[in-house]
Amino acid sequence: MAVNIYDTANQLEQDLRNTDEFKSLDAAFNAVKNDEEASSVFDEFRQVQQTIQQKQMMGQEVSEEEAKQAQEISGKIGENELISNLLEAEKQVGQMIDDINQVVLKPVRELYQ
Numbered sequence: 001m002a003v004n005i006y007d008t009a010n011q012l013e014q015d016l017r018n019t020d021e022f023k024s025l026d027a028a029f030n031a032v033k034n035d036e037e038a039s040s041v042f043d044e045f046r047q048v049q050q051t052i053q054q055k056q057m058m059g060q061e062v063s064e065e066e067a068k069q070a071q072e073i074s075g076k077i078g079e080n081e082l083i084s085n086l087l088e089a090e091k092q093v094g095q096m097i098d099d100i101n102q103v104v105l106k107p108v109r110e111l112y113q
Contacts, residue, residue: 012100021096025089031082038082045073045083 016022032038048070052062062070077083 019096021092025093028086028089032086035082038080041073041076041080042083045077048073
């Protein structure tokens with residue numbers, strides 16, 4: 001009997017959406033999105049983070065000004081409870097996805113051992 005692994009992946013996607021961790025992430029994201037100040041700070045954080053990551057991937061150095069800007073926005077994030085909750089929820093979902101990834105890749109790892 002052939003296994004359609006894509007059906008399994010689609011079911012996993014649906015199951016992920018129904019986890020408490022994902023529901024917490026969704027609620028935390030909506031709380032940030034619906035708060036003007038938190039949303040503005042979070043958008044600025046993502047923009048700074050993306051700029052720095054792009055520079056690093058291209059082998060470019062991050063300027064002192066960009067590093068200072070990243071430090072300032074990190075301070076703002078630490079002061080905002082809504083964003084802190086969002087980042088914690090992201091961390092929980094990320095950990096769950098890492099755990100799932102370990103299970104999914106187990107046959108490949110075992111093959112090379």
